[in-house]
Amino acid sequence: MEGDRELVVWRDWIREQLDTCEAFWREHGIDPVNGGVYTCLDREGAVYSTDKNAWMQGRCAWTYAYLCHVYGTRPEWLAAAKSCLEFLEDHCINREASGRLYFTVTADGRPLRQRRYCFSEGFYCIANAEYYGVTGDEACLARARRAYRLVYDLNNGLIEDPTGLGPKTIAATRAGRALGDPMIFLNIISIMRRVDAAHAEEYDRHARECTDRIVREHYRPELGCTLESVNLEGEPELDYTAGRVVNPGHDIECSWFMMQEANHRGDEELHATARDMFRLAIEAGWDDKYGGLLYFIDACGKPPEAYEHDMKLWWPHNEIMIAASMAYRDTGDPYFRDWLVRTLKYCKAHFADPEFGEWYGYLRRDGLPTEPPTKGSTFKGPFHVPRALCMTEQILNEILGD
Template sequence: MDITARLQDHQKWIREELERSVSFWLKNGMDPVNGGVYTCLDREGKIFSTDKSVWMQGRCAWTFAYLCHTYGVKEEWLAASKSCLDFMEKFCINREAGNRMYFTVTGDGKPLRQRRYCFSEGFYAIANAEYYGVTGEKVCLERARAAYDLIWNLNNGLIQDPTGMGPKTIPETRSGRALANPMIYLNITSVLRRVDPEQAELYNQRAAQCVDEIFRYHYKPELGCTLESVGPNGEFRGDVTEGRVVNPGHDIECSWFLMEDANLRGNKEQHATAVKIFDQAINAGWDKEYGGLLYFIDCLGRPPEAYEHDMKLWWPHDEILIASIMIYRDTGDEKYLEWFEKTLDYCKQYFSDPEYGDWFGYLRRDGKPTEPPCKGSTFKGPFHLPRMLIMCDVMIGQILGRN
């Protein structure tokens, strides 16, 4: 079968899988009583915990607005997005702590847990921005801009954290940098830059700083990896486990964030470096015995500390699919189409569940789901999978349009 026919087949499956995923979450996750979305769902979609993840409220709101952006507005999608936005506004913001957001709340919105990290605020920002892009509701843009600036100020030490939580480790003993901060902020920036051209100069400046931080401090070509955690000046801390951690899926996700930005700015050198990050991560992280991507590896081949290091999680495989088809679209190098198809085959065999819809979240190393299997959790909801399916559908369409 030639490449065009293969891509057409892939696109057909992707569109069908997107329909199954979206239907699964609309049917089983949305809360008609309190608003927002439940994400702790078993294989069939039954709720096994009514606590709500604030990350997932923002991610779900973004996903359904992005569906409207890509395919046209459907009232059911827009209502799902607004339900999550309204739930966050009413229950998920700690107004007494500088509008920092909670990490988890109860089903009816009572606060449960606050974390020092800014990811709840990040997903709140992209959700409001995307909803503004679809509806033009200015208040959503104002909320997105405010959250965007709050994260910047916290990440760069321009303000004290109003929660008073402080850093994770005692700074007099050890401080450092986390890859998640610049890479996630780069992705947040890409959404706001797309819907808010009035502030394009600001977004371009901050995106450039994020790229510089990733390359300057975390990308380690001499080690053949991109590190999750480094010293304040990018120092490699090889004497402690934390300093050797590589999350291949994170690096691959970072690679396509970098490529997306490089394409926007016409920066071929940045794009080429992002491809190298992908290559290093997938070659080091792909399980040569069972297939699939390992969750964590040690850059020096020493024992990883995380118990789940050799599990296979759904989201890193979504990131492989996005990044590989993006590189193939941009370069025409068939090696990356091969990675796309190899990963897609693995996902069809092990993650996809056409009987009930959506994907298993967590597999053992051999590809069998953890028991009892689940489709959602505090960390898994309608985000990585539908985002991948939407983006791959669009990119395959672009490739086919050139063929």
Template sequence: MTADNTARLIEARAWIRDQLDTCTAFWLEHGMDPVNGGVYTCLDRTGAVYSTDKSVWMQGRCAWTFSYLCHLYGTRPEWLEAAKSCLDFLEDHCINHEAGGRLYFTVTAEGAPLRQRRYCFSEGFYCIANAEYYGVTGEEEHLARARRAYQLVYDLNNGLIEDPTGLGPKTIAETRAGRALGDPMIFLNIIGIMRRVDPANAEEYDRHARECTDRIVNEHYRPELGCTLESVNLDGEPELWYTAGRVVNPGHDIECSWFMMDEANYRGDAELHATAEAIFRLAIEAGWDEEFGGLLYFIDAKGLPPEAYEHDMKLWWPHNEIMIASSKAYRDTGDAYYLDWFFRTLDYCKEHFADPEYGEWYGYLRRDGRPTMPPTKGSTFKGPFHVPRALCMTERILTEIIGD
């Protein structure tokens, strides 16, 4: 690594550390609910709450984030308190006990149920939140909760049980059924966290991780198409004659790539790491907007019109995933290609997402990089998760690379 690159990385790390401080402070000041517990995530640019409905995903993600910060940097009372508040809110209000322990998707400020979804991501984020909190505190009940949720997600993802909500698949199964990339990739991330805090069950986690990577590589990763597909049929084959079968989410693929890099490093599997790198390259080269900069939200595998209205928007989280994946790939390979993408993306984030006046990052940009109006810092889907995760992970990775 050249002296110039070392200097740029030191400068980048200083900016990232500052952003991490202001980002966590933003959520602790504006998001936490001192009355009902848990976190509000529908915040405007200044941090004012514009909707009091609460995202169940974000209760789990917030609890994981602040627990993970304790894991990385040492326990701080305000971080642990925030994590515990969200965990308690989840336990007291967000579990549908009449539907086999499935979790809701949204609830009111007080915790009354609003919406149930067929997807089991609420359960997955509940799982990692309890697991990470257990890793910090050693409180066994949180590991037991994480293990129960882990098994529920595994059973649902693999069709071992009927969905107790009774919602069923998104499409009429007799006409069309398929498999989504999100199931094995998110579960692979869950496994990595569970295995770290619960090494006693590493054999089970290792077996399940291989199942996930096999599905991703053998079914969704399609080098002959130059992409990784969001969905395939039940035989693991593409269906390219309708729009949903051609959807490519470059940010999702890039997130998947660093989950796979972590798994490859754990196994010592160079071939899997090379595949993860290929997934990254295909996604960023196809998805990067050469005219305006930034990563497009959706593209079509055949270059046809995407169906989603928001396909050419620039969202915060795909750029967070580029930061993590490119820095990990550069650390592991020393290939300047990844370092170039790291700096290119960081520059875009500095210019378009970061808000030096009020802190945190804008969530939603138009294609030209200007925030949607009025600009927001949080929503049902954006809270204290992707931005702080990217900042703390890249801060640690850059420290490994710099060696100081």
């Protein structure tokens, strides 16, 4: 694989994109008055909503701390991470609900919305963990450990949700399990284990629980997909729309989380399952007419219910970059190289903005940005794009022998 000139060119483009992407967010997103990051930015970086998402405070803090981990500490990166961490600590924790985090707050940190999902806590966890890994700040590790335990307990029904929100549906009628819970927790584990070797046995045990649940319950090769939700017995329920939802980008993201875990364990069977998950998702979800990955598909080929099902969003393509490059590095199979290059070509043609930097978040099915175009939203901030660019560059360096 060494000496692949095309991959050298793509690797260099990826690094250029990373430089402009992270600079875009530092220049336009970091709030110099209240701290934290604004993520609702238009094409040129103007703020169009001052509400702040707690997910994004944690994700932004993790991103800039991770850049320090990979490339060496830079004061501006560490300052961005610290600003978001301090905003989280000062404004985003619901201390009357056992440390659960809010979902959104105002610009100055007044609470707006609490959600039942514990992803805010998960991103708070990895932000503190990564910052500890770079700085050695023991208080951050303690915060990460507390958040880690809270997420684990909530995911596994070991405690009642202290917010009192309860399940989304009436549990006596329908209850289930979501792919997002073990999948995201698996990624949290990989970060915690890297910075906190003292608890490696606990992390290894919990990681095995996650992969076992994903493979046993959600991965459904007989259906040609990985399901977003199953019932409490871990079985599909295909007679209603929610039971048939497939998010190809989610499945591809999950596939590289599992490849990472398989590499950690030396588990070739798990790695092969992860690669098959990637194949099923990308072959079912890629739009042969316009290119790019569809956002949602139906496991049985029926009409998807989500209005945005045929849009092309930024983050699934970021996940293809990581998963395809990782699988190619680990196997040498040109199938994965081809998907990497195909996706990079699509991203360069449709998502990247050479004029103002960063990537568009939302494209129509035909690949044109929604109008007016946006670089950030409540759900898009400095996370998926810089993570994919950073990780793919590093993997390509390994492939190319640099």
